[in-house]
Amino acid sequence: MVALAVLGTVAGVGVTAADADSPFPYDSVERLAHGVEYRQFTVTGSKGVVHGHVLVADLRDRRVRVDLLTPGAVAGRQAVSVMAGARHAVGAVNGDFFDITEDQHPGVPPTGSADGPEIASGRALKAAVPDAQRFGPARPPGETTRDVLAMGTDHRMRLDRLTLTGEVRTAAGTYPLGGFNQYALPVGGIGAYTADWGSVSRQRAVCGSDTSRGAGCSMDTYEVAVRRGRVVAVAAAPGAGTIARGTTVLLGRDAGADTLRALRVGDRAAVGEHLTPAASRVPYVFAVGGFPVLRDGAPLAGLDTKTAATRTAAGFGAGGHTLYLLALDGAAESNAGLTIAELAAVLHQMGADDAVDLDGGGSTTLVARDPGARAATVRNHPSGGAERPVANAVAILAPAR
Structure with a gap:
């Protein structure tokens, strides 16, 4: 010491x-x-x-x-x-550390979103960005953006890791969810965005890579809006603006975009996401990266x-x-x-x-x-x-x- x-x-x-x-x-x-x-x-x-x-x-x-x-x-x-x-x-x-600047991606607005997971008043708000996309100083070896300080329903503080587990279910198949209300998605991934995200453009989510925060932005993207189990809108590029309560926007990059392009307005689609603790079986009422x-x-x-x-x-x-x-x-x-x-x-x-x-x-x-x-x-x-x-x-x- x-x-x-x-x-x-x-x-x-x-x-x-x-x-x-x-x-x-x-x-x-x-x-x-x-x-x-x-x-x-x-x-x-x-x-x-x-x-x-x-x-x-x-x-x-x-x-x-x-x-x-x-x-x-x-x-x-x-x-x-x-x-x-x-x-x-x-x-x-x-x-937590957050997306404060996008100097490496001219024209892309910084989101102000945090690196790590967030749980507020018992409700999960977001998951962690890929490790290579984080802001902040060098960490000890083996640590990750999924690390959190948290308090359980038993009123005790803990250190833990929260990993996103989720999926997109369609008639064509079930696909893993790679992101939840986060400013960066893994290459080839699909992210889910809800009303909790806010109105800032989702463009930043398709920039950077799994090895470099400063890597360029993918041009191979696709969005699908889902409400009450049905696709209600599609778009070829990441959108912006408020997301209505009860609606989930799915954003895919690269292979994830290819998966979403198979969906049409009116198709059935279901989205589920959960932040899974690595160590505790006690539900968390609070967590910060x-x-x-x-x-x-x-x-x-x-x-x-x-x-x-x-x-x-x-x-x-x-x-x-x-x-x-x-x-x-x-x-x-x-x-x-x-x-x-x-x-x-x-x-x-x-x-x-x-x-x-x-x-x-x-x-x-x-x-x-x-x-x-x-x-x-x-x-x-x-x-x-x-x-x-x-x-x-x-x-x-x-x-x-």
């Missing part, structure tokens, strides 16, 4: 029982709601002194919940403070020890009953930052046994709502001086203290 110098002393209510096995000296501690605290800390990493912020939630209190915040569409972006305000969240941090940095109390092999940056992370300890949401101050206030290995060390010292790295840099944002306040405010100092609109956020919901 990376060694870090930790500065400051605990103030306010002191160290909670959840931290008893690994006391961490915080600069300050503020109770926000039942089972939720906002804490500040200072550490010295390999590049200098870093100031950070963390929300700590005791999930043994059944009044405390964790959920995914979204802008109302998978393909969309919004400030964390706005999303938190809409749900009256006690606090939140920005979530992120790559693991801690697992079972140990840092993953191959964590970056050289590149320091502004980071966001989420971890849990106490058997999945204590959640930590962490964000560092941005470069304008602290140009040191932490490496991924140092980030894992800080989370472990705080009490986390498992943790994921989330989107950092200009996206790093932590908001919290003071008791009695109407809205959450930004507590860290974002790198760009203001909040960046992001794809999703991890929120803590709890009654006032």
Whole structure:
């Protein structure tokens, strides 16, 4: 484990029982709601002194919940403070890495959609893009865009992998589903898009390849709209605009386009999709993509020890009953930052046994709502001086203290 110098002393209510096995000296501690605290800390990493912020939630209190915040569409972006305000969240941090730019595909609009799976309030919103199509820094060997931080119906946090299982059933045969509301499809695949996708063009889904995010866009595409088990429309190119509730748009590229071309308006077609956990039999009420940095109390092999940056992370300890949401101050206030290995060390010292790295840099944002306040405010100092609109956020919901 990376060694870090930790500065400051605990103030306010002191160290909670959840931290008893690994006391961490915080600069300050503020109770926000039942089972939720906002804490500040200072550490010295390999590049200098870093100031950070963390929300700590005791999930043994059944009044405390964790959920995914979204802008109302998978393909969309919004400030964390706005999303938190809409749900009256006690606090939140920005979530997964996302499709932020399409400089490599001129004329193709970025979707703002996240890399990994999303489950919000128990409902699956999207699946993971192919590994080669992800945005974000290098991950530890063996990790994938399907990795998630999740909370089950048993109120416990977990690390898991969510894999899309689905199919398109037609009179001619049954075909595997290669995508679900995601900004990139595998070569030769068929993706399903629902009203949750939003109104952004689906053109990006046929760009890139299974080995390169910057590879060109396929010209061999086809779309089919399905409603109530019947094909209701077809098109030769990816479309845009709002998808009606109850309608699923199937988009095929390459071999997937050939499969869809066999369908005609009026033909029977059925679509089914599900996000299948690799480890848990407990249904998930919340899941967000992120790559693991801690697992079972140990840092993953191959964590970056050289590149320091502004980071966001989420971890849990106490058997999945204590959640930590962490964000560092941005470069304008602290140009040191932490490496991924140092980030894992800080989370472990705080009490986390498992943790994921989330989107950092200009996206790093932590908001919290003071008791009695109407809205959450930004507590860290974002790198760009203001909040960046992001794809999703991890929120803590709890009654006032």
